[in-house]
Amino acid sequence: MLHLLINIFSSVMLASSNFFMQVLNAPTRSEVDAAHAQGRWVDIGVPSWRNAFILSRFKRLACLSLLLTSVPIHMIFNSSLFKIDKRMGDFHATIATEAFADGGSYFLPGVSMITSELYREGNNNDTGWKRTFEDDFGDTSLLPSFQDLATNNFSKQTANMSEAATQVSNWDKLGLTDCQGLFGQSTCTGLNNYRNLVIVLKGSGWKRSELWNLSASGEEVWQPIVPRDESNNLWFSSQCNMRGTLSQNGYASCSTNCDIFFQWSKSKGDSRTFLKLSAWFPAHHNESNWNETLYSSVKNDFMLGFNSGDFELDHCRAEPRDNMCSIALAKPLLLVVVVSILVKISTCIVVMLVLGNEEPLVTLGDAVASFISIEPRPKFVSGLMTHNIVQDRERDGTIYEPLGPRKWFRRQHHRSPTVSTGAWVKAYCLFIPGFIVLLFIVVGQFNIDIS
Numbered sequence: 200m201l202h203l204l205i206n207i208f209s210s211v212m213l214a215s216s217n218f219f220m221q222v223l224n225a226p227t228r229s230e231v232d233a234a235h236a237q238g239r240w241v242d243i244g245v246p247s248w249r250n251a252f253i254l255s256r257f258k259r260l261a262c263l264s265l266l267l268t269s270v271p272i273h274m275i276f277n278s279s280l281f282k283i284d285k286r287m288g289d290f291h292a293t294i295a296t297e298a299f300a301d302g303g304s305y306f307l308p309g310v311s312m313i314t315s316e317l318y319r320e321g322n323n324n325d326t327g328w329k330r331t332f333e334d335d336f337g338d339t340s341l342l343p344s345f346q347d348l349a350t351n352n353f354s355k356q357t358a359n360m361s362e363a364a365t366q367v368s369n370w371d372k373l374g375l376t377d378c379q380g381l382f383g384q385s386t387c388t389g390l391n392n393y394r395n396l397v398i399v400l401k402g403s404g405w406k407r408s409e410l411w412n413l414s415a416s417g418e419e420v421w422q423p424i425v426p427r428d429e430s431n432n433l434w435f436s437s438q439c440n441m442r443g444t445l446s447q448n449g450y451a452s453c454s455t456n457c458d459i460f461f462q463w464s465k466s467k468g469d470s471r472t473f474l475k476l477s478a479w480f481p482a483h484h485n486e487s488n489w490n491e492t493l494y495s496s497v498k499n500d501f502m503l504g505f506n507s508g509d510f511e512l513d514h515c516r517a518e519p520r521d522n523m524c525s526i527a528l529a530k531p532l533l534l535v536v537v538v539s540i541l542v543k544i545s546t547c548i549v550v551m552l553v554l555g556n557e558e559p560l561v562t563l564g565d566a567v568a569s570f571i572s573i574e575p576r577p578k579f580v581s582g583l584m585t586h587n588i589v590q591d592r593e594r595d596g597t598i599y600e601p602l603g604p605r606k607w608f609r610r611q612h613h614r615s616p617t618v619s620t621g622a623w624v625k626a627y628c629l630f631i632p633g634f635i636v637l638l639f640i641v642v643g644q645f646n647i648d649i650s
Contacts, residue, residue: 201526202277209272212540216265219547223258223265224250225559228569244563257553264546268539279532283525286389288441290382292337292460293363293397294434294474296404297513300367300397303404305433306425307356308343310405311479313435315342335459337437348424360436367397370516375463375472378515383461387441387453393517398460400474401511404430434510463512473509 226234226241234241234253241250251259299305308314313336336342343353371393373381380386382396408427411417418427425431439457446452462478465471560566 201280201282205277205280209276212272212543213269215547216269216543219550220262220265221246222559222561223262223550223554224254225561225565226250226254227557227559228573230254231560231566231569243560243566261546261550265543268543268546271535271539272543275532276536279529279536281527281529283527284391285523285525286391287394287520288389290390290393290439290441291359291363291395291436292382292439292457293360293395293436294400294460295397295436296400296402296432296434298403298430299364299432300399300516302364303432304430305360305364306429306431307348307353307360307433307436308425309433309435310407310410310425310431311435312407312411312421312425313342314348315339315344335457335462337439337457339437341438345420345424349420356436359438360433363395363397363436366518367516370395370397370518373515373517375512375514378517379461379463381517382439382455382457382515384455384458387455389441389443389453390520392520392522394520395518397516398474399513399516400434401513404432406430464509472512474512476509 224246225243230253231241231243239253241247241253251262293299294309295305296303341356343356347353378396378398381388381390381393406428407421407425413421421427437457437460439455439460441453441455444452444454459478462475464473464475466473558565558569560569
């Protein structure tokens with residue numbers, strides 16, 4: 200809407216300026232007579248470069264001023280004001296079941312039982328779990344530790360989960376493709392319309408006893424935090440962040456530190472999508488990263504006692520973000536536009552004051568009315584005068600002699616010579632280079648898209 204108003208204002212200014220330039224480019228009766236006396240002709244009713252070199256110096260300077268001040272209004276005005284597209288990179292991501300949105304029970308840190316110890320206890324030489332956790336599981340510094348959970352010292356995490364649980368049913372429902380495109384690794388472009396996210400899994404929750412095969416000591420320490428036989432509809436939750444990066448080739452890309460949330464796989468037989476648990480608990484990780492008391496299993500089972508297949512995804516819920524419209528102002532560009540408008544207005548005022556009494560022959564009707572109402576000079580030739588006659592007589596100095604009787608020759612006229620060959624050549628000299636430049640731009644853009 201803003202640029203529409205700018206374009207309307209610019210069009211009014213340029214139309215007014217164009218009218219003044221047409222008036223300045225039109226000759227007066229005295230200038231026409233002077234040109235005829237010199238054996239020259241002028242254009243009436245059309246903008247003409249020829250007239251620009253015949254008319255007065257004041258008119259030429261005024262036309263040049265109006266022309267130069269039109270360039271910033273036409274080229275820069277739209278660029279001086281622009282809308283700011285504010286994109287955010289922070290969001291809170293949660294993986295839960297459908298029952299989570301319906302008020303189902305949940306216990307932090309979720310059935311995944313991931314705490315900050317899994318990150319902090321990894322050593323710097325470990326290239327397995329520690330690196331994965333650091334890069335893909337969100338801001339690990341905000342994850343509660345087991346000590347925080349045991350002492351109920353995780354009020355911030357509780358507040359985030361409570362807000363998501365109570366509001367998620369009112370959030371926008373997104374398909375899995377749209378969800379991964381907005382929040383996933385490499386396909387993200389920053390968040391404009393959304394903030395927090397809940398990835399909804401099919402099912403009605405889990406019991407810890409159905410998923411984990413903990414030792415007796417592990418059962419004892421986890422029972423007050425995540426009860427063994429109570430339904431838990433929360434899998435995992437973390438604070439995430441997107442960031443823009445620039446490659447060595449100059450291409451911009453987007454990445455997120457919560458890529459683990461979008462490690463999905465498609466089933467071969469149908470269109471179902473699953474959360475890949477092998478990415479969450481890789482079999483190749485170093486077991487030293489697991490505290491034996493917290494996560495030790497009774498047997499040396501697959502994935503340290505975690506017994507489950509992949510989880511089927513249903514949809515996503517995204518919290519709408521209030522998108523405030525902001526306008527930015529390029530002060531140097533706007534200053535150039537304002538100065539151009541002031542100079543243009545001043546030029547128009549000066550033209551009206553200096554040439555206010557003149558009557559330019561802007562249209563052919565003005566010229567006809569002038570020659571009917573005002574007699575030519577007595578010694579000036581009258582009659583059926585043509586351009587060729589004026590040029591021929593100007594060469595031999597007989598321009599003021601009477602025409603005398605002439606024989607009429609009937610000629611067949613065609614429409615094709617209406618526009619002169621010179622006009623066609625000038626038009627194509629301007630058109631062809633512009634078309635070639637446009638073609639190079641289109642081809643270059645096409646090559647960029649292909650690469």
